[in-house]
Amino acid sequence: MLIQSMIKETLEMQGFRIDSINKSSLGLLVRIVADRRFKPRCGICGAMAEYRDNRRERLFRHIPLWGVPVMLIYAPRRVTCDHCGGIHVEALPWASGKRRLTTAFGCFLATWARLLPWSEVAQLFQLSWGTVASAVELVVSYGLAKRDLSGITHIGIDEVSRKKGHVYLTNVYDLKTKTLIWSGEGRSKETLRAFFVFLGSEQASRIQGVCCDMWEPYVEVIKAYAPKAILVFDKFHIVRHLMDAVDQVRRDEIREKGKEHKNLLKDTRYIWLKNPWNLTDKQKVRLTSLEKLNLKINRAYLLKEAFRQFWSYQHRGWAEKFLKKWFWWATHSRLKPLRDFAWILRRHEENILSYFIEPIHNATVEGLNNKAKVISHRAYGFRSAKTFILNLYHGMANLPMPKLLHTFV
Numbered sequence: 001m002l003i004q005s006m007i008k009e010t011l012e013m014q015g016f017r018i019d020s021i022n023k024s025s026l027g028l029l030v031r032i033v034a035d036r037r038f039k040p041r042c043g044i045c046g047a048m049a050e051y052r053d054n055r056r057e058r059l060f061r062h063i064p065l066w067g068v069p070v071m072l073i074y075a076p077r078r079v080t081c082d083h084c085g086g087i088h089v090e091a092l093p094w095a096s097g098k099r100r101l102t103t104a105f106g107c108f109l110a111t112w113a114r115l116l117p118w119s120e121v122a123q124l125f126q127l128s129w130g131t132v133a134s135a136v137e138l139v140v141s142y143g144l145a146k147r148d149l150s151g152i153t154h155i156g157i158d159e160v161s162r163k164k165g166h167v168y169l170t171n172v173y174d175l176k177t178k179t180l181i182w183s184g185e186g187r188s189k190e191t192l193r194a195f196f197v198f199l200g201s202e203q204a205s206r207i208q209g210v211c212c213d214m215w216e217p218y219v220e221v222i223k224a225y226a227p228k229a230i231l232v233f234d235k236f237h238i239v240r241h242l243m244d245a246v247d248q249v250r251r252d253e254i255r256e257k258g259k260e261h262k263n264l265l266k267d268t269r270y271i272w273l274k275n276p277w278n279l280t281d282k283q284k285v286r287l288t289s290l291e292k293l294n295l296k297i298n299r300a301y302l303l304k305e306a307f308r309q310f311w312s313y314q315h316r317g318w319a320e321k322f323l324k325k326w327f328w329w330a331t332h333s334r335l336k337p338l339r340d341f342a343w344i345l346r347r348h349e350e351n352i353l354s355y356f357i358e359p360i361h362n363a364t365v366e367g368l369n370n371k372a373k374v375i376s377h378r379a380y381g382f383r384s385a386k387t388f389i390l391n392l393y394h395g396m397a398n399l400p401m402p403k404l405l406h407t408f409v
């Protein structure tokens with residue numbers, strides 16, 4: 001009797017009642033029957049509908065009690081619905097769709113699945129991996145249907161790789177709320193187009209700013225689907241390109257000047273790339289002595305350090321002037337990697353300088369992308385991109401959870 005009232009108090013079951021509770025080989029078996037005082041509701045539209053017949057009994061796994069599995073057993077009714085037309089299976093307040101677990105158990109497992117790999121959650125509760133996957137799927141599909149995307153004005157587009165760089169996913173973030181809006185497989189035009197189709201043209205027209213890497217396929221799609229948005233190339237990606245150029249100068253110089261030079265520049269990679277104020281005392285001393293040698297890498301270093309100033313301008317005009325000067329310096333530096341980088345800037349100038357009109361960058365979502373990488377490293381058990389994406393939504397989209405009568409975790 002006590003168990004019965006506890007189940008009634010913690011599980012949404014209006015229109016139904018508990019017929020009996022028995023201990024079986026499956027655990028506690030809670031038999032549920034319809035409460036004849038209430039009309040059944042249509043499983044599609046939720047309207048009250050006419051009883052037609054009963055389906056076979058179904059089992060719903062519920063949250064274990066003292067480690068004892070709990071199963072609900074019920075034979076769902078079929079109803080004739082006037083509202084949406086047709087014959088459908090009734091709505092059940094404790095479960096949704098064809099799922100074989102209660103919504104409460106789904107939320108319970110999904111909460112654990114945020115903290116542990118799915119395989120470990122499965123092990124912990126003696127379930128199959130598929131049950132955990134379906135719990136996460138339940139919560140995510142609820143959340144995706146209920147979330148409100150109407151406030152999106154600034155988006156950041158970034159990519160993560162799955163399976164060590166073999167498979168790419170394109171992630172779209174809301175830069176204001178720092179949450180994941182969308183994730184799709186690939187990084188082609190079609191991938192980003194799928195995002196805009198998902199978003200819808202009305203919503204896309206409200207986007208004021210888009211931040212992404214200098215990646216041509218994206219640029220074209222953004223211009224087509226969000227023509228009013230200001231496109232800004234992400235400053236951190238730009239800086240990364242610059243760092244790569246500087247490092248290339250170092251490697252080229254070692255190759256040109258041979259073995260002796262290799263010893264001279266040994267272990268200096270981070271000295272050239274780090275912010276000067278982050279250098280250790282030892283590195284500072286080393287840098288000072290290297291600076292006297294008029295090395296190519298030192299010229300590259302000075303160009304890199306000078307470029308830092310670019311981001312500090314308040315107005316586009318001043319930034320543009322600076323960029324022109326820097327471009328001249330870099331293209332006359334006789335350092336090919338820096339010259340190439342300068343030309344990249346020149347070609348993309350418009351969408352780099354737009355930063356000074358719409359100062360957005362993806363650093364805010366970089367943390368999220370790192371989280372995505374952590375999730376991908378934990379990929380054991382993610383058998384497909386679909387489940388991987390599911391987990392990204394689960395961990396990064398801040399989705400609303402189904403409302404429950406009782407908080408189980």
Ligand SMILES: [Zn+2]
Binds near residue numbers: 045088
């Ligand atoms: Zn209906």
